[in-house]
Amino acid sequence: MKTISRLGLALLAATAFIHPLTAAPADSAELQALRDQVNALAQQIKVLSRQIEIKEEAATAAAATTPKITVSDKGVTLASQDGANSIKLRGLVQLDSRLFFGDGGGVNNNGFVLRRARIITEGTFAKNYSYQLVPEFGGSSVSILDANIGVTLDKSFQLKFGKFKSPVGLELLQSDSWTFFNERSIVTNLVPNRDLGVQASGDLLGGKLNYAAGIFGGVGDGGSSNNADFDNEKDLVARVLASPFKDAADSSLQGLSFGVSGSIGREKTAAGRTSGYKTDGQQTFFSYNSSVVSDGQVWRVSPQADYRNGSFGAIAEYVVSTVNVRPTATGAKKELQNKGWQLAAGYVLTGEDSSYNGVSPATNFNWEKGTWGAFEVTGRFANLKVDDAAFPLFASAATNADEASSFGAGLNWYLSKTVAFKFDYYQTHFGFNAAAPAVSGTQILRQDEKAFISRFQLAF
Amino acid sequence: MKFKTLLLSVLAVLAATAATAKTIELLNVSYDPTRELYVDYNKAFATYWKAKTGDDVVVKQSHGGSGKQARSVVDGLPADVVTLALAADVDALATNAHLIPADWQKRLPQNSAPYTSTIVFLVRKGNPKGIKDWDDLVKSGVSVITPNPKTSGGARWNYLAAWAYAKHKYGSDAAAQKFVGELYRNVPVLDSGARGSTVTFVQREIGDVAISWENEAFFALKEFGADKFEIVVPSISILAEPTVSVVDRVVKKKGTAEVAKAYLEYLYSDEGQDIAGRNYYRPRNPAIAAKYAANFPQLTLVTIDAEFGGWTKAQKTHFADGGVFDQIYAK
Structure with a gap:
């Protein structure tokens, strides 16, 4: 020029x-x-x-034919010009420090944990076909966390095939990056985690009603599928969540969603229905005897609600998990019903909106400019009660608690949308069956669990 | 009972009609200057096909530099048929993507070239630079418009016509290369296709002479005024044979093989040939060619096979990466 x-x-x-x-x-x-x-x-x-x-x-x-490359706090996306084909790379790294107080000192439970380390690959082909592949490198072993294919026929009807979260637990369905606390509440012990199956889902009534229903292989409480499900029994899982005031901009109820989820099926497995219920500090407070097998109907039901109003957010859920078990393969069958609930809330002190999809700081932390990101305070109460009938045939009263009640308080510092420090204090009080000895046979159950868990997180 | 029977019969006929009549969509991927030709031809073919089968045919057109269009098809553009500027570009569909068989050119008469054309000069009215033959194009101060042979089929015909002239006149390939090199030094703009070159010369008023498809030169006269431009016919030019082919793998997938084949065959019909003649392409049919003879001056036309050993050899020698054109234009 x-x-x-x-x-x-x-x-x-x-x-x-x-x-x-x-x-x-x-x-x-x-x-x-x-x-x-x-x-x-x-x-x-x-x-x-x-x-x-x-x-x-x-x-x-x-x-017109040059791919679009987008790099943002939501990851790296390569997409065709029309957006019909895309591949998106995201990541999640969480390094935790766990400190336990007043537990007698006999347990090696303090330390650092690489809680999650994931490279998330997802995207679409031909606009309507989506995929997600999530390997987990954190923890003690490498595993495939999610591997699924989606087919979108309409906003109101989408299909998903593969391994993904079973639609029961409210907090469980929330991204690992954006929960109020570093660890989900003890009620999550009672819902299935990732399972193999086929699910139909969609938004109805202009997004005011969301549904999901599917057939899954069936996993025990808090469990995930190990990528194979060869038994003949399956679980039907469904969830409906209503947001009736979604479009009422002036209403304080606009951010209210509530619903119910549940699963029903039959299971006949060589193992009990859970590998163990864990505290907020991720220590096991209850597990079935190793000889216990699952045999018969299993069902869960979970009323749940999520509320957001500006900087304030809250979730509440209640879960009943019922299982038919035998103390041994030939022992008498018994139906056990374990129950739990939680109420958690958060408030963003710096004024940003509380969201199911995390807090987006208005400004990023910048030492030179004097901006600090966003701060959120959180609180939670939760309880899990194991069926009294579990003792002593199915679990030892001497080494297990039959109830855990916990409260937690936390401070989340979002340096940016992608980087956060989270500091949580949890205290869990244990209850015991009448047959339990005065002093539990398990060291960590002899006193309340007091845990301080801090996390440095990168999520994009 | 009678009324019921009648009603059922009517419904059956309606259902059968609805079930059989259908709309078929074809994509014709063509080169730059054939837009007008295929607008006319598609209408005629749709009428013919409707009368023959009862089906509606909608033919979508895609135009651009011939080489570029061939690459698009190789890269996945779902063309039912290609009607490109030269056989080498259609060959690319066989060699680079196996979309058509290697012997595709044998499937239709005249080596699958239903009409021909040649290369002429388009100059401004009054021919201010006195352009008469190829030698005038290499003179100092003469600005020549021709597209890029890397992307345009027409440009490759232009290049080879100039080469053939120089070789005939000066006696060797070396002399021809020198001549063509001098010619391209007079080219200020390389468009990607023939229609782009027409825009450059006619609408942007750049250059003294445009080396052009004969049909494109006539198009410029018709569209932009015979009072503004005139055609100069050189002493020697080349017989340009645009070729056509069904894209086998696409039509098999889409289920359009029958109509795509008929679409190309109809180009050889009297009506197809007449439409070609009306759009300033030289018809193959002698009777129809005679009807339009006045439009087409007689001149010495060399052929790609006789002069250059066929398109495969010409493409490799002159237009492949590192070929003669790259050597010329790099200078």
Whole structure:
């Protein structure tokens, strides 16, 4: 463009030069030479303009097929121009520090834990086909956490195949990155985690009603599928969540969602229905005897609610988990019913909105600029009660608690949308069956669990 | 009972009609200057096909530089048929993507080239630079418009016509290369296709002469005024044979093989040939060619096979990466 400008100036100068010459007749050959020069310059300008035009046309044509690359706090996305095909890379790293107080000192439970380390690959093909692949490198072993394929027929009807979260627990369905606390509440012990299956889901009534229903292999309380389900028994799982005031902008109930979920099926497995119920500090306070097998109907039901209003957010859920078990493969069958609930809330001190999908700080932490990101305070009460009938045939009263009641308080510091420090204090009080000895056989159950868990998290 | 029978019969006929009549969509991926030709031809074919089968045919058109269009099809553009500027571009569908068989050119008469054209010069009215033959294009101060042979089929015909002239006149490939090199030094803008070059010359008023498809030169006269431009016919030019083919793998997948084949075959019909003649393409049918003879001056036309050993060899020698054109244009 600079070249064109220079040529344009030269053309103007030449034209200005010709004008007095025509006013005062001069040598005609010289005049013709100047005219030729002007024409040549005009032609050069046209050529340069056309070359730019051709380049722009080529760029426009190329843009139609050039993939879009987006790098943001939501990950790295490569997408076709029409957005129909995409691949998105995300990640999650959580490094935890666990400190336990007043537990007698006989338990090696203090330390650092790489709680989660995931590279998340997801995207779409032909607009309507989505996929997600999530390997987990955190913890003590590598595993495939999620691997699923989605087919979107309509907003109101989507199908998902593969391994993914079973739609029962409210807090469990929330992303690991954005829960109020570092660890989900003890009620999550009673709901299935990731399972193999097929699910239909969608939004109805303009998004005011969300449903999900599917057939899954069936996993025990708090458990995940190990990528194979060869038994003949399956679980039907369903959830409906209503947000009736979603469009009522002026209503304080706009952010209220409530619903119910449940599962029902039959299980006949060589193991009990849980590997153990864990405290907020991730220590096991209850597990079935190793000889216990599952045999018969299992069902769960969970009323649940989520509420958001500006900086305030809260969740509440109640779970009943029922299982038919035998103390041994040939022992008498017994139906056990374990129950739990939680109420958790958070308030963003810096004014940003509380959200099921995390807090987005208005400003990122920046030492030089004096901006601090966002701060959120959180609180929680929860309880889990094991069926009294579990003792002593199915679990030892001497080494297990039959109830855990916990409260937690936390402070979350969001340095940015992607980076956060989270500091939580949990205290859990244990209850015991009448047959339990005065002093529990398990060291960590002899006193309340007092745990301080801090986390440094990168999530994008 | 009679009324019931009648009603059922009517419903059955309606159902059968609804079940059989259908709309078929074809995509014709073509080169730059054939827009007008195929607008006319698609209408005629749709009428023909409707009368023959009862089905509606909607033909979508895609136009651009022939080489670029071929690459798009290789890359996945779902063309039912290609009607490209030269056989080498259609060959690319066989060699680079196995979309068509290697012997595709044998499937239709005249090596699958239902009409021909040649290369002429388009100059401004009055021919101010006195352009008469190829030699005038290499003179100092003459600005020549021709598209990029890397992307345009027409440009490759232009290049080879100039080469053939120089080789005939100066006696060697070396002399021809020097001549063509001098010619391209007079080219200020390389468009990606023939229609782009027409825009450059006619609408942007760049250049003294445009080397052009004969049909495109006539198009410029018709669209932009015979009082503004004139056609100059050189002493030697080349017989340009745009070729056509069904894209087998696409039509098999879409279930359009029958109609796609008929679409190309109909180009050889009297009506198809007449439409070609009306759009300034040289018809293959001698009777129809005679009807439009006045439009097409007689001149010496070399052929790609006789002069350059066929398109495969010409493509490799002149237009492949590192070929003669790259050597010329790099200078």
